[in-house]
Amino acid sequence: MSANVTSDEVPVTGIPDNERIKRLKQHFSQEFGCEPLFFVRVPGRVNLIGEHIDYCGYPVLPMALEQDILIAAATLNKPELHVRNINNKYVNYNTEIKSCENIDIVADPNGKPFWYNYVLCGVKGALEFLGDKITNGLQLCVDGIVPPASGLSSSSALVSAACLALLYAQNVPLSKTEIASLCAKCERYIGTQGGGMDQAIAFLAEKNCAQYITWQPLKATPVALPENAAFVVAHSLAEANKAATNYYNRRVIECRLAAKIIATCAGAVTDKKIITFSQVQNKLDNTLEEMVNLVHKYLPKDIYTKEEVCDILNVNAEELEQLFFTPNTKHLTEFKLKQRALHVYEEAKRVEDFRKHCSLSASNGSGLNGVNGNGAIVSDNGDCDEIIRVLGELMSSSHESLKNLYECSHENLDRLVSLSKEMNIHSRLTGAGWGGCIIALCPKEKVAKYIDMLIDKFYVKHCNIDIIKAASYVFATTPNHGAEIYVEK
């Protein structure tokens, strides 16, 4: 197994001596009758701002969570994969892994992926990358503590951990950016056309800072968060499995169509290729504000039919489907192009503003001296509260946009956001939405009071949840580091 690891590669350290590792080791031995050879750990993430814009080519601003997927692994001397889970609600699975082509990733009869399909995504992508040249198989036992289907990226942590385990077992050194890009590709085998944010932060995260993630080439730039800012995650109690519906892919293809129409109307494309909103902006050399104006100019209608889109793009329905659609969106006939495009361009602007204000607070310590969101000067002893207020307002606008323009919120998420606002705390849905969690920006001294308020007003009074259980759905979090491998040293 690779001994010479550069700082660019996923770190390999000794196996921590803790209860969780002991329990997983024991479960592994019970299942497979041998000891694990190594462990991989990949964190979940929370996105601070920049939702549904990674697949449009725009930067996002996530941070890694403490909650993670931990996998114990051992190699097999035959090309087989044996998968177990410490939680017995997840069934065992065994299969051959002779070639990438032979790994079929098929959902259950209702279209919901089996849990092990996410493991298969990682393994299939790794096999494809290795040209099927593997020297051994794998036994894996999974222990995941990222709340599943909650917008905290349990799926990508699981896919990425499986892919990392296979690559490590084959002794293949990859840089963090290479493996993050590979894992983004892997997860598309589940059926969703994700943008790569989750896998990027899973590998590139650093302790105590969020990351500003940019694409092509993939790069993560650390963003220091204001000294007095705390981030609180609260679960809406609604789960949303993204690959079980076409909601996510529908948004992806609406963005593709809208980008193509703007590009075509503005005379920016001639070939047939898919073009993203950010590519259109670059081609036209416009600002984000100018792109918003072009959306109003070229996409004035609330709804576009498939026929109208074909007419504008001068293609027939078959060509349109072949170029832009996924299997689970081919039957769609109406699209909200203006709304999706406005969200993306405005959200991309909010990310830039958010980052700018974080750097203002970093360069000035807690005594700030810079420009606030309204262009006003923040004085030297103007405190962190002002920056937190500006950042918070950007988060609130993001939520409004996700709710009204992108239509990916949920009534429980909206309730959490408005309860927070009553305490003057800004928040937004995080991750893909349709359920899952909110992320709230809260001055440190208010955290305890804020969490108590949510427990009382949302979980206990609104959802009739027992107060002890309620406390497990809401937590304050700080940025954690990225994926790692543990081996006996």
Ligand code: ADP
């Ligand atoms: P998320 O927002 O958490 O990424 P997804 O809908 O993308 O939500 O993926 C959630 C799915 O990932 C779950 O339904 C389950 O199949 C799988 N999953 C997540 N965590 C685990 C785990 N600890 N063990 C098994 N499967 C898991």
Ligand code: NG1
């Ligand atoms: P979650 O919420 O983890 O399923 C999804 C996408 C991201 C990004 C966000 C929305 C995947 C694996 N993840 O995250 O790429 O588009 O939604 O910002 O598809």
Ligand code: MG
């Ligand atoms: Mg996911």
